[in-house]
Amino acid sequence: MTKLIIGMIIYILFSMTIVAHAAGTPLIKAMQCIACHGLDGNSAIPQYPRLAGQHAEYLIKTMKAYQAGTRVDPIMSPMAETLLGTDTDIKNMANYFASQNSKACSEPVETVSATKAKIKSKACDECHQAEGNSEAPIFPKLAGQHKMYLIKSMTAYRDGIRKHSQMSQMALLFLNDADIEEIATYFASQKADTCQ
Numbered sequence: 001m002t003k004l005i006i007g008m009i010i011y012i013l014f015s016m017t018i019v020a021h022a023a024g025t026p027l028i029k030a031m032q033c034i035a036c037h038g039l040d041g042n043s044a045i046p047q048y049p050r051l052a053g054q055h056a057e058y059l060i061k062t063m064k065a066y067q068a069g070t071r072v073d074p075i076m077s078p079m080a081e082t083l084l085g086t087d088t089d090i091k092n093m094a095n096y097f098a099s100q101n102s103k104a105c106s107e108p109v110e111t112v113s114a115t116k117a118k119i120k121s122k123a124c125d126e127c128h129q130a131e132g133n134s135e136a137p138i139f140p141k142l143a144g145q146h147k148m149y150l151i152k153s154m155t156a157y158r159d160g161i162r163k164h165s166q167m168s169q170m171a172l173l174f175l176n177d178a179d180i181e182e183i184a185t186y187f188a189s190q191k192a193d194t195c196q
Contacts, residue, residue, distance in 0.1 A: 032083045033093065036075070041097040042104075046148035052100035053194030057137035059094035071162070104144030105195035123173050124183070127166070133193040144192030150184035 033051070037043045041052030051059065064087075065071035066080035084090055124142070128134045132143030142150065156162035157171035158180070174180050 032079075033097075037097070040100040040103075042100070042102065043146065046146040047152060048146070049149045050102060050104060050145055050192075051097035053102045053192055054098055054141055055134070055137040055139075056091075056094040056098035058140050059097060060090055061138060063090045063094065100194075102144050102192035102194045104192045123170060124187075128187075131190045132187040133190070141192065142187040143190035144195065145188055147181075147184045147188035150187055151180055154180045154184065 033041075036045060036048040037051050041050060041054070043050050062071065063080065063084050066073065066076050067084055067090075069077070071077075084093075124132075127136065127139040128142050132141060132145070134141050153162065154171065154174050155177075157164065157167045158174040160168070174183075
């Protein structure tokens with residue numbers, strides 16, 4: 001019983017510390033995102049994207065697309081209606097996650113034949129760069145992203161579930177699941193430019 005009480009006190013103090021630390025910062029608003037994306041945007045769940053170190057402009061564009069209903073996802077769409085808030089809230093959340101460092105480089109990664117993957121991912125270079133660390137803030141960084149999330153995204157573009165003027169055209173190159181998996185494995189194995 002004593003251990004339970006001590007554990008509860010530690011949990012309450014830890015929670016109060018986080019809230020106190022977050023007061024007046026974008027972390028307060030971002031707290032609603034942590035179940036899927038992690039406290040610092042380093043999602044531990046492979047089907048949810050890592051947000052840490054992502055371009056703020058891209059995150060803003062994405063959240064606004066969910067709010068407007070032009071980007072649809074069974075989990076994010078309902079959340080966008082109630083939790084994303086104002087343009088200022090969205091900007092603050094995007095800046096918070098963009099300012100975090102990726103932890104992707106500290107995890108073991110699956111690799112594919114570099115030559116084979118480079119050839120297949122070549123079409124992605126113009127927007128996402130060869131190693132997936134997009135320099136253009138409107139395009140997402142793919143380096144160090146979860147492989148499962150990348151597969152999910154590319155498959156959704158290919159199947160017409162997710163639409164985007166450029167990516168819907170690029171999806172014509174995702175001929176089969178094996179190609180998608182190799183491209184996803186390649187980008188997931190690259191070092192994110194914000195790695196700790």
